[in-house]
Amino acid sequence: MRPERRDRFRDLEPLLGKVSHPARYLNHEWGAVEDQPGPFHVCMIYPDVYEVGQPNLGIAILYNELNKVEGISCERSYLPWYDMGDLMREHGVPLLSLEASAPVASFDMVGFTLAHELVASNIVETLDLAGIAIRADERDEEDAIVVAGGPSAWNCEPVSPMFDAVLLGDGEEGIVDMARCVRDCRAQGVSRSDILLALSRVQGVYVPSLYDVVVDETSTEEGYAVPKPGSGVPEVVLKRCLQDFAASDPVPQKMVPYMGIVQDRLAMEVLRGCARGCRFCQAGMTYRPVRERNADQIVEGTLRGLELTGNDEVSLTSLSTTDHSQCALVLNRLTSELNDRGIRVSIPSQRLDSFGVDMAAAVSSGRRGGLTFAPEAGTQRLRDVINKNVTEENLEAAARNAFENGWRRCKLYFMMGLPTETDEDILAITAAAKKVLEIGREVVGRGYKSGVQVSISVAVFVPKAFTPFQWCGQLNTEEVRRRQQLMLHSAKDRDIRISYHDANVSVLEAVLSKLGRRGFDLIMAAWKRGCRFDAWTNEFKFDEWVAAGEEVGIDFGEIAWRDLPLDARLPWDHTSPGISKGFLKREWRRALAGVTTEDCTFATCAGCGVCPSLGVENVIAEGHRG
Amino acid sequence: MANEQQYRLRVRYGKDGRLAYLGHLEVLHTIDSSIRRSRLPFSVGNGFARRMRVQFSQALPVGASSKAEYYDLVLTEPIEPEVALERLRASTPSALAPTKAAYVERRAPALEAWLTRSDWHAELEGTGITAEALDAAIAAVAETGAIHYMRGEKPKVADLTRTLVSWQCAQSGDVVELSLQTRSSNEGALRPAILIDAAFSAAPLAGAQLAALRVTREMQAHEEGARLVNPFDENLVISLT
Numbered sequence: 001m002r003p004e005r006r007d008r009f010r011d012l013e014p015l016l017g018k019v020s021h022p023a024r025y026l027n028h029e030w031g032a033v034e035d036q037p038g039p040f041h042v043c044m045i046y047p048d049v050y051e052v053g054q055p056n057l058g059i060a061i062l063y064n065e066l067n068k069v070e071g072i073s074c075e076r077s078y079l080p081w082y083d084m085g086d087l088m089r090e091h092g093v094p095l096l097s098l099e100a101s102a103p104v105a106s107f108d109m110v111g112f113t114l115a116h117e118l119v120a121s122n123i124v125e126t127l128d129l130a131g132i133a134i135r136a137d138e139r140d141e142e143d144a145i146v147v148a149g150g151p152s153a154w155n156c157e158p159v160s161p162m163f164d165a166v167l168l169g170d171g172e173e174g175i176v177d178m179a180r181c182v183r184d185c186r187a188q189g190v191s192r193s194d195i196l197l198a199l200s201r202v203q204g205v206y207v208p209s210l211y212d213v214v215v216d217e218t219s220t221e222e223g224y225a226v227p228k229p230g231s232g233v234p235e236v237v238l239k240r241c242l243q244d245f246a247a248s249d250p251v252p253q254k255m256v257p258y259m260g261i262v263q264d265r266l267a268m269e270v271l272r273g274c275a276r277g278c279r280f281c282q283a284g285m286t287y288r289p290v291r292e293r294n295a296d297q298i299v300e301g302t303l304r305g306l307e308l309t310g311n312d313e314v315s316l317t318s319l320s321t322t323d324h325s326q327c328a329l330v331l332n333r334l335t336s337e338l339n340d341r342g343i344r345v346s347i348p349s350q351r352l353d354s355f356g357v358d359m360a361a362a363v364s365s366g367r368r369g370g371l372t373f374a375p376e377a378g379t380q381r382l383r384d385v386i387n388k389n390v391t392e393e394n395l396e397a398a399a400r401n402a403f404e405n406g407w408r409r410c411k412l413y414f415m416m417g418l419p420t421e422t423d424e425d426i427l428a429i430t431a432a433a434k435k436v437l438e439i440g441r442e443v444v445g446r447g448y449k450s451g452v453q454v455s456i457s458v459a460v461f462v463p464k465a466f467t468p469f470q471w472c473g474q475l476n477t478e479e480v481r482r483r484q485q486l487m488l489h490s491a492k493d494r495d496i497r498i499s500y501h502d503a504n505v506s507v508l509e510a511v512l513s514k515l516g517r518r519g520f521d522l523i524m525a526a527w528k529r530g531c532r533f534d535a536w537t538n539e540f541k542f543d544e545w546v547a548a549g550e551e552v553g554i555d556f557g558e559i560a561w562r563d564l565p566l567d568a569r570l571p572w573d574h575t576s577p578g579i580s581k582g583f584l585k586r587e588w589r590r591a592l593a594g595v596t597t598e599d600c601t602f603a604t605c606a607g608c609g610v611c612p613s614l615g616v617e618n619v620i621a622e623g624h625r626g
Numbered sequence: 627m628a629n630e631q632q633y634r635l636r637v638r639y640g641k642d643g644r645l646a647y648l649g650h651l652e653v654l655h656t657i658d659s660s661i662r663r664s665r666l667p668f669s670v671g672n673g674f675a676r677r678m679r680v681q682f683s684q685a686l687p688v689g690a691s692s693k694a695e696y697y698d699l700v701l702t703e704p705i706e707p708e709v710a711l712e713r714l715r716a717s718t719p720s721a722l723a724p725t726k727a728a729y730v731e732r733r734a735p736a737l738e739a740w741l742t743r744s745d746w747h748a749e750l751e752g753t754g755i756t757a758e759a760l761d762a763a764i765a766a767v768a769e770t771g772a773i774h775y776m777r778g779e780k781p782k783v784a785d786l787t788r789t790l791v792s793w794q795c796a797q798s799g800d801v802v803e804l805s806l807q808t809r810s811s812n813e814g815a816l817r818p819a820i821l822i823d824a825a826f827s828a829a830p831l832a833g834a835q836l837a838a839l840r841v842t843r844e845m846q847a848h849e850e851g852a853r854l855v856n857p858f859d860e861n862l863v864i865s866l867t
Contacts, residue, residue: 009644013644014838016644016647016689017647017688017689021649022647022648022688022689023647023648023649023652026644026645026647026648027644028644028719029719030656030659030660030663030719256656256659258645258648258652258655258656259648259649259652259655260651260652260655306662307663307665308663309659309663310658310659310660310661310662310663310717311659311662312658312659312662312678340670341670342670342671342676342677342678344676
């Protein structure tokens with residue numbers, strides 16, 4: 001039964017003095033919407049601790065959109081850290097929302113952000129602490145409708161049994177439609193099953209309980225999902241897409257946390273989508289088409305956002321900021337406005353080919369920390385396989401540009417275990433780092449005092465749904481470790497720092513990326529064994545996950561490392577970001593042949609299928625790129 | 627900036643309600659963004675990090691409220707103190723709202739080391755606690771001259787001969803009220819909760835159980851011989867005209 005909605009901060013307050021970082025639970029931050037009249041109440045949850053979840057732009061966007069609607073109020077909640085979670089259970093205090101300190105279970109609708117695969121066990125923990133039935137099919141008529149969305153909704157099958165509905169694609173319009181749908185149904189006294197049916201009619205909404213999983217000779221053992229007979233739900237649920245992205249509020253993040261958070265800065269989403277076509281990149285495939293805001297909107301929005309929040313840094317975020325057709329103009333205008341005020345303008349990792357001299361000069365007029373580039377692979381051959389259309393010359397030019405403009409530290413992102421990778425590709429990673437270091441020493445000078453340093457960060461490739469590499473197996477752990485050692489031993493210079501991911505974490509990511517709905521049994525078994533906060537290095541318990549797999553008959557190696565047949569029906573085929581399977585297969589074949597595919601915002605249409613299937617198109621502020 | 631004018635605005639603020647649970651760095655962070663939102667013309671340092679020129683008084687323990695915290699903010703224009711105060715009030719969460727502002731000498735000593743005296747008010751609730759017993763327990767602790775305690779995993783010592791100035795206990799219904807005067811120095815400060823914890827281990831409070839503790843800093847001052855100098859003392863405050 002749904003608990004009463006009332007302020008329970010008094011129950012939480014005595015626990016604050018006993019936990020680490022009580023600021024996580026204080027609420028009433030500057031910019032929070034404290035007035036929550038409802039009468040329809042939604043709670044958005046990021047299933048990790050406050051400082052990790054609060055910077056999430058997705059939740060900020062949905063929070064604003066919902067609170068704008070007459071009659072709908074939206075609050076936030078995060079997963080308490082172990083100490084607080086234990087105390088809350090001990091004292092009978094359920095998970096509360098931040099704004100009104102009301103039990104999360106008392107809300108009409110509860111929404112989760114699926115930020116990445118490793119939040120799975122935290123979602124179970126969050127529902128359990130809230131006192132909401134973990135499985136959607138165990139919820140009562142009046143219980144909250146639990147929904148989800150976000151980047152990891154592309155293959156949401158392993159977590160889908162926990163959700164009444166999943167929103168695919170851009171959320172700003174879809175979440176409002178979902179809330180209105182539930183509100184109207186509740187007002188009409190409609191049954192829970194009919195609410196779910198009504199939700200399935202909202203574009204972009206996938207209702208897992210209305211699909212059966214079938215395993216047959218056309219599929220792998222993960223099966224595929226088909227509409228339940230008579231349900232009338234679509235065979236394939238197409239994502240929502242916000243065509244007029246530029247019309248949306250450029251400053252969704254208006255809240256100022258009391259405590260330090262992981263990205264403590266104003267985030268300005270300058271564009272959405274990326275059509276570069278990197279074949280490993282799920283976001284690049286699922287966020288299409290490309291939609292840019294124009295320079296005026298970005299500059300005006302940034303200045304307004306800084307006034308509202310008092311932040312001392314702004315980050316121009318997107319999947320590929322330097323590709324923005326007015327990037328240099330925006331950077332110049334912002335740095336000339338903000339430099340005297342001690343406000344820093346930053347951009348996330350840059351593409352080597354689009355980081356121009358003009359941009360380097362503009363960014364470098366603020367504080368200069370490290371600069372990050374993502375070549376992803378060491379050799380040209382492998383970069384062609386993954387369609388990372390950058391060259392050795394691009395890397396050298398970008399590095400020289402950075403060092404000449406005052407940077408001393410350079411970070412390079414690479415991946416290991418990419419399809420067709422050989423030892424030569426691994427050795428080329430450290431060779432690239434040495435080359436960049438050499439350029440730095442040549443420009444800045446040699447010796448310790450020059451401060452020139454190159455860091456390389458090497459992640460293990462995880463094959464993701466809706467990418468041309470979705471059929472690939474992951475490189476097995478033993479071979480990953482051998483290649484990591486090979487890389488480590490090939491870089492002797494103390495000014496080259498190497499960091500690489502724990503291979504076991506990547507295995508779990510691959511398993512959760514590839515499993516079908518039966519993956520939920522694994523998640524539950526792992527949670528019962530104490531797994532949570534799996535994205536935290538010190539909290540990750542791989543042995544428990546493997547033991548949970550043995551308990552439910554899931555062999556990690558078999559799932560993560562095997563290739564899938566190109567013609568098999570896949571567990572995520574009934575959801576679609578608009579990209580055609582034919583395009584993905586073609587890209588896979590081109591990858592094996594080492595043939596690259598151009599970005600349609602610079603060249604002609606590559607035929608991915610997104611524009612015709614969604615009725616959308618690229619929007620470039622300057623009219624053209626390049 | 628090389629030739630900019632600099633005006634040192636001293637601001638008193640409180641810490642109240644649930645924000646008592648903010649840590650010192652969190653308070654600094656919150657006030658930093660509040661100052662930026664106020665759009666006052668603050669001065670920015672010339673270091674690598676280009677930080678705002680602002681200095682705070684000593685850290686208040688997490689969980690303690692206060693009526694008397696301070697920061698000195700360097701402005702580049704002589705904004706009327708009342709105007710500056712109003713703008714800061716409008717841009718700061720109400721539980722950290724500024725209550726007074728005035729200009730002080732640019733070269734006045736830094737607040738953190740200069741404010742050496744604090745007055746505290748604590749309210750204790752629980753079973754077996756009386757004003758007499760608490761008074762006797764604190765006296766017993768004071769007698770030992772020092773408190774040895776753990777802060778996280780680090781052993782610490784509070785030297786009571788330097789840091790504990792005086793205390794008074796009073797009964798108010800079921801609540802025992804403690805007024806406490808402490809002194810800080812480079813060697814350290816005495817946090818009321820540490821003294822109270824130690825008192826509960828002393829014989830006069832044997833068997834007593836503390837259920838709730840509310841601590842408020844009432845006053846901070848500079849100790850100059852026998853005289854306590856207020857941060858807004860008339861000899862410190864300067865007029866713009």
